[in-house]
Amino acid sequence: MSYKDVDKRKTLNTLYAIDNYLGEEGYTKRFPIYFIGGSALILSEFQKSSKDIDFITDNNGYLALEGFIDELEKQKGIKIDMFKKGFLPNYRCEDCLLRSKKFLGLKHLEVYILDYIDIILTKGIAGREDDIEAIKSLKDRGIIATKEELIKRFNGVVPNRGKEEEINRRFKTFVKRYESL
Numbered sequence: 001m002s003y004k005d006v007d008k009r010k011t012l013n014t015l016y017a018i019d020n021y022l023g024e025e026g027y028t029k030r031f032p033i034y035f036i037g038g039s040a041l042i043l044s045e046f047q048k049s050s051k052d053i054d055f056i057t058d059n060n061g062y063l064a065l066e067g068f069i070d071e072l073e074k075q076k077g078i079k080i081d082m083f084k085k086g087f088l089p090n091y092r093c094e095d096c097l098l099r100s101k102k103f104l105g106l107k108h109l110e111v112y113i114l115d116y117i118d119i120i121l122t123k124g125i126a127g128r129e130d131d132i133e134a135i136k137s138l139k140d141r142g143i144i145a146t147k148e149e150l151i152k153r154f155n156g157v158v159p160n161r162g163k164e165e166e167i168n169r170r171f172k173t174f175v176k177r178y179e180s181l
Contacts, residue, residue, distance in 0.1 A: 001027035001109070002094075003051070003052065003065060003078050003079040004076075004077050004078055005051060006042070006049060006051070006052060006078050006079075007042065007048060007049045008043060008048075008054055010076070010078060011039055011042055011043060011053055013076075014053055014072065014147075015033070015106070016106070017054075017072060017076075018033075018072070019058075019107055019108050019109050021072075022064060022108035022109070023107060023108055024109075025064070026181050027064060027108055029060075029108075030107075030108055030110050031057055031058065031064060031108065031109055031110070032057060032061065032097075032110045032112060033055045033057050033061065033109050033110070033111050033112065034055055034056040034057070034096075034097050034100050034114060034134070035053075035054070035111070036083075036113065036122060037054045037089075037119065037123060037134075038050030038051070038054065038124075039052075039053050039055060040075060040114045041119065043113055044113060044116075046137065047134060047137070047144075048066045051079065052078065052080065052179060053078060053079070053081070054080075054081045055080075055083070055086075056084070056086060056097065057083075057084065057085075058081060059084060061094060062082065062085070063073075064095070065082060065128050066134070068155060069082050069174075071131055083124065085151075088122065088167065089107075090159065090160050091125070091157050091158060091159045091163065091167050091169075092157070092158045092160070093121075093157050093158075093172055095153070095156035096114055096115070096118040096121075096122065097112070097114075099114075099115040099117075099118055100112035100113060100114050100115060100118075100154075101113050101115060102104050112118065116143045117145045118150055118153060119123060120135050120138060120143070120166075120178075121136070121145070121150055121154060122177070123135050124150070124170075124174035124178060125154075125157070125167060125171055125174065127170050127173065131181070135181060136181045145178075146154075147175060147179065148173075150175055154171050169176075
């Protein structure tokens with residue numbers, strides 16, 4: 001399936017659709033949603049669009065939204081990646097959630113945005129060229145992480161079993177490259 005790019009309006013509309021769904025399903029508690037990567041940068045107005053919406057939620061939020069996210073993707077024609085409790089592809093970063101900043105409170109959602117240094121860290125670990133460009137853009141706008149801060153935060157990253165070498169290699173490669181961006 002070919003997906004549309006996502007801008008701030010589409011991201012917010014998707015957020016409101018999720019909140020409405022939770023209300024229609026009778027949920028009364030609020031679930032946390034932590035926007036990461038390009039989605040966090042869009043909501044912070046550091047980036048105009050992204051190829052998808054990426055967020056993390058807790059176990060209960062994940063269970064409540066699991067089937068609905070697939071429906072929403074088809075309905076809106078956008079890619080949505082939902083991750084559970086700090087788990088990202090190949091590693092976990094629960095400390096990143098603790099440093100997130102509150103963005104918005106809705107009836108059924110508490111919405112957070114990953115801290116900018118953690119965005120730099122997670123995009124650096126991913127290492128894709130568009131992620132490196134986003135990091136360079138942040139750096140050009142004065143959002144800079146020191147090597148020491150990146151190392152300190154990376155120490156809170158827990159690679160999945162069998163991915164330790166790969167994640168460590170990606171991080172080391174990124175730190176060397178980051179200084180020259």
